[in-house]
Amino acid sequence: MNSLSDLVNIAKTKPSKRLVVAAAEDLTVLKAIQNAVNAGIISPILIGNRQKIIDICKTIGFETANFEIIDEPDPAAAPYKAVGLINAGKADILMKGIISTATLVRSVIAKDNGLRKSQTLSHFALFESKFYHKIFGVSDAALNIAPTFDEKVNIIVNAVELMHKLGNSNPKVALLAPVETISEKIESTIHAALLTMMNKRNQIKGCILDGPLSLDNAISSEAAKHKGIVSDVAGDADIIIVPDLDCGNALYKSLLFLGGAKSAAIVLGAKVPIVLTSRADTEDNKLLSIALAASLE
Amino acid sequence: MNSLSDLVNIAKTKPSKRLVVAAAEDLTVLKAIQNAVNAGIISPILIGNRQKIIDICKTIGFETANFEIIDEPDPAAAPYKAVGLINAGKADILMKGIISTATLVRSVIAKDNGLRKSQTLSHFALFESKFYHKIFGVSDAALNIAPTFDEKVNIIVNAVELMHKLGNSNPKVALLAPVETISEKIESTIHAALLTMMNKRNQIKGCILDGPLSLDNAISSEAAKHKGIVSDVAGDADIIIVPDLDCGNALYKSLLFLGGAKSAAIVLGAKVPIVLTSRADTEDNKLLSIALAASLE
Numbered sequence: 001m002n003s004l005s006d007l008v009n010i011a012k013t014k015p016s017k018r019l020v021v022a023a024a025e026d027l028t029v030l031k032a033i034q035n036a037v038n039a040g041i042i043s044p045i046l047i048g049n050r051q052k053i054i055d056i057c058k059t060i061g062f063e064t065a066n067f068e069i070i071d072e073p074d075p076a077a078a079p080y081k082a083v084g085l086i087n088a089g090k091a092d093i094l095m096k097g098i099i100s101t102a103t104l105v106r107s108v109i110a111k112d113n114g115l116r117k118s119q120t121l122s123h124f125a126l127f128e129s130k131f132y133h134k135i136f137g138v139s140d141a142a143l144n145i146a147p148t149f150d151e152k153v154n155i156i157v158n159a160v161e162l163m164h165k166l167g168n169s170n171p172k173v174a175l176l177a178p179v180e181t182i183s184e185k186i187e188s189t190i191h192a193a194l195l196t197m198m199n200k201r202n203q204i205k206g207c208i209l210d211g212p213l214s215l216d217n218a219i220s221s222e223a224a225k226h227k228g229i230v231s232d233v234a235g236d237a238d239i240i241i242v243p244d245l246d247c248g249n250a251l252y253k254s255l256l257f258l259g260g261a262k263s264a265a266i267v268l269g270a271k272v273p274i275v276l277t278s279r280a281d282t283e284d285n286k287l288l289s290i291a292l293a294a295s296l297e
Numbered sequence: 298m299n300s301l302s303d304l305v306n307i308a309k310t311k312p313s314k315r316l317v318v319a320a321a322e323d324l325t326v327l328k329a330i331q332n333a334v335n336a337g338i339i340s341p342i343l344i345g346n347r348q349k350i351i352d353i354c355k356t357i358g359f360e361t362a363n364f365e366i367i368d369e370p371d372p373a374a375a376p377y378k379a380v381g382l383i384n385a386g387k388a389d390i391l392m393k394g395i396i397s398t399a400t401l402v403r404s405v406i407a408k409d410n411g412l413r414k415s416q417t418l419s420h421f422a423l424f425e426s427k428f429y430h431k432i433f434g435v436s437d438a439a440l441n442i443a444p445t446f447d448e449k450v451n452i453i454v455n456a457v458e459l460m461h462k463l464g465n466s467n468p469k470v471a472l473l474a475p476v477e478t479i480s481e482k483i484e485s486t487i488h489a490a491l492l493t494m495m496n497k498r499n500q501i502k503g504c505i506l507d508g509p510l511s512l513d514n515a516i517s518s519e520a521a522k523h524k525g526i527v528s529d530v531a532g533d534a535d536i537i538i539v540p541d542l543d544c545g546n547a548l549y550k551s552l553l554f555l556g557g558a559k560s561a562a563i564v565l566g567a568k569v570p571i572v573l574t575s576r577a578d579t580e581d582n583k584l585l586s587i588a589l590a591a592s593l594e
Binding site for chain 2: 177178226227244254
């Protein structure tokens with residue numbers, strides 16, 4: 001994959017996906033669904049206030065006759081209905097409508113009839129930047145505030161599994177820190193060093209881990225050479241694992257708002273991919289996120 | 298100031314500065330000095346291994362006859378000599394040569410004959426990005442690992458003082474966090490909220506603080522509007538204060554390596570500005586950092 005727009009074509013080669021939206025009565029959400037339907041990558045099931053959904057669809061010329069709308073006027077109940085459909089084998093992708101992320105996540109991690117697969121749900125974003133020679137992923141920039149060491153293992157496993165599904169059988173994973181040396185005072189460097197050794201001892205498989213690496217060393221061979229870093233990952237990372245949410249969110253926003261990058265993002269670790277677009281996302285970004293979710297099987 | 302290259306012109310309007318380099322026997326350092334001398338913004342005093350300095354200067358055609366070289370073959374002793382010169386009123390800017398940042402900082406914070414002014418030394422970087430409508434600063438991306446609340450106050454004061462010296466009498470300061478709401482689980486949001494209130498109560502003066510703000514809200518009015526944020530700072534920040542080094546370093550490197558930004562960076566909080574260029578900096582970046590230091594009086 002050279003461009004994120006390839007995701008739309010990849011999704012088309014996969015079996016058609018049924019995407020269920022929890023609390024779909026929202027203009028920007030329905031526009032994203034309309035674009036994804038027009039691109040031919042999903043068939044939607046809309047849960048929410050039926051009348052509002054129909055009214056909004058009319059304003060954007062989105063023909064509702066051909067797909068299912070399930071009336072559920074209570075937005076808090078919508079995600080539980082959506083999760084129920086997925087567990088009944090009637091939908092393949094979950095998408096957040098006009099409810100908070102926390103509300104959606106609660107329905108996903110519910111003990112009874114939830115969707116949990118991994119112990120850790122994690123946000124994963126693919127980026128296309130004109131300043132880097134390939135598509136790369138960043139995780140976790142949105143869900144885990146201060147992941148413990150074990151949670152970081154899960155975040156890595158989630159990300160590596162996704163790259164496998166996209167055809168990269170041995171992704172290079174950079175563990176981000178502010179320096180490339182191990183310092184007792186900087187927890188990110190300690191976690192990174194331990195995770196790298198776990199990979200060397202086969203406790204984390206299917207990828208090449210290296211860290212601590214600062215961002216320049218992760219993505220620039222020249223910067224890594226300046227520092228004398230010998231690494232299979234440095235300068236060529238497929239995935240960047242950030243130390244925490246402060247760092248991940250700033251990096252994510254910097255790439256989008258101060259780097260001109262494109263992105264596609266989903267939540268991993270549940271039985272199905274979860275799409276969480278936000279109001280501030282561009283139309284393109286929303287379509288690519290749905291395409292990413294639809295490309296994974 | 299619309300462009301960082303203006304710094305060279307600003308420096309020329311100020312009284313000529315004497316820049317002392319601690320352990321100057323390094324090719325990239327001497328090239329940076331040569332460029333700054335050619336630009337007419339400093340006169341250098343080079344401390345270090347005299348013969349090595351002269352030999353390197355010859356290889357780059359840098360005429361040493363017109364400036365002082367102080368022989369000090371021990372790189373660990375060089376910064377103490379440099380600090381001594383500054384305290385004796387014989388130099389105006391300190392620059393790191395081929396010694397570690399830690400070695401330089403030790404000489405600056407030494408109780409006897411040091412250069413400490415603020416309780417906190419902090420790194421400050423100015424950026425020029427084609428994705429933002431003005432020059433903006435980021436602090437601290439290099440020195441303070443996990444600043445305490447009090448240290449953050451000092452980091453802000455250092456940054457605001459610098460902006461005052463550059464002619465911005467009331468800079469807008471965004472306190473970065475991953476979200477714009479206050480959450481007990483996210484320390485950066487708590488610090489940001491408290492610092493904002495300190496500004497409102499006149500405990501931090503000479504600036505308009507606002508936070509927590511995520512990066513998109515700090516620099517994009519549109520993103521802030523999407524979130525319903527009413528703020529004098531949102532979308533128009535002059536300074537971005539990061540929560541910690543993990544975040545600051547990733548943002549700094551992202552701007553340079555994945556955003557095509559230009560930067561100029563110095564260390565603040567000592568009696569004189571300190572220039573710490575690194576091998577990975579571009580020639581341009583090094584010159585601009587020296588120009589920034591030379592623009593502050």
